[in-house]
Amino acid sequence: MYNGDLSQIELVQFDLDGTLIDSMPQLWQAVNQMLIESGHSSVEEQSVRHWVGNGADMLVQRALTHALGQAPVAAEQEAARLLFDAAYEDVASHEILLYPGVSDTLRRLHQAGKTLALVTNKPSRFVPAILAATGLEEYFSQVLGGDSLAEKKPHPAPLLHVCETLNISPEHSIMVGDSENDVLSAKAAGMAAVGLTYGYNYGKDIADSQPDWVMSDISSLLELLLPNEHKEHLNG
Incomplete structure (x- = not known):
């Protein structure tokens, strides 16, 4: 100490x-938009709350792992990260x-x-x-x-x-x-x-x-x- x-x-x-x-409302919205556009189901806010903290790459990876039941391959991760960035940029500074x-x-x-x-x-x-x-x-x-x-x-x-x-x-x-x-x-x-x-x-x-x-x-x-x-x- x-x-x-x-x-x-x-x-x-x-x-x-x-x-x-x-920033949880904005992150939750962006993650769900990314998941839906990737062909997956949306998730509850509490799930996203537990995934935040290690940067956007890890947030996306955790969300995809949850949706896929396994870690994403590189192409899936890269595509999803682009979708997340676009979604988050739209809402990041709102409210x-x-x-x-x-x-x-x-x-x-x-x-x-x-x-x-x-x-x-x-x-x-x-x-x-x-x-x-x-x-x-x-x-x-x-x-x-x-x-x-x-x-x-x-x-x-x-x-x-x-x-x-x-x-x-x-x-x-x-x-x-x-x-x-x-x-x-x-x-x-x-x-x-x-x-x-x-x-x-x-x-x-x-x-x-x-x-x-x-x-x-x-x-x-x-x-x-x-x-x-x-x-x-x-x-x-």
């Missing part, structure tokens, strides 16, 4: 899906839901001088429109998608790349996410991790991944990282 000085945390890196936004407290938390961390970055396994082509639609784009000094580098979470490379680019050491950074991928990536990068309980984690308890802190409300970050400002806000 974390035994450093929280006042030295300069950089807060965030996951996107299941952490800042509830996006922010989780409670997200806008206020990002705004107050940013105003307090913290550097914020976004590290998602979502393909980067979809991210700008989502950030623009939610009004979050102004808060992030750097944004990485799942295809921005050769590796994605749970590999530490994306988190370390952000640290290197922004010239902030990993021990002065913290990762905030809803999935074991976020926690594993942070641990491998040598930084602290916050696990959120409300997102998508394959049906598992995020506490099982042993993040340094488990939170049910993203606003709790303010109490953790800005204790003095948080007290003033509550008293003000």
Whole structure:
């Protein structure tokens, strides 16, 4: 568990899906459109919820494996991925839901001088429109998608790349996410991790991944990282 000085945390890196936004309605719609156009039956939202977290390729692979009863061959995977991308692009930034407290938390961390970055396994082509639609784009000094580098979470490379680019050491950074991928990536990068309980984690308890802190409300970050400002806000 974390035994450093929280006042030295300069950089807060965030996951996107299941952490800042509830993108499940859009992902579910896109997966079902892909399955139907591939000649398969649609699925319930709960199934898709358990398939999200490792990027679009794995999401498509899991959906096809469910539909076929076996792993898809390369041609099936490639064709389905194209269908998914087209379907998701149509809906990705429509009626996006922010989780409670997200806008206020990002705004107050940013105003307090913290550097914020976004590290998602979502393909980067979809991210700008989502950030623009939610009004979050102004808060992030750097944004990485799942295809921005050769590796994605749970590999530490994306988190370390952000640290290197922004010239902030990993021990002065913290990762905030809803999935074991976020926690594993942070641990491998040598930084602290916050696990959120409300997102998508394959049906598992995020506490099982042993993040340094488990939170049910993203606003709790303010109490953790800005204790003095948080007290003033509550008293003000």
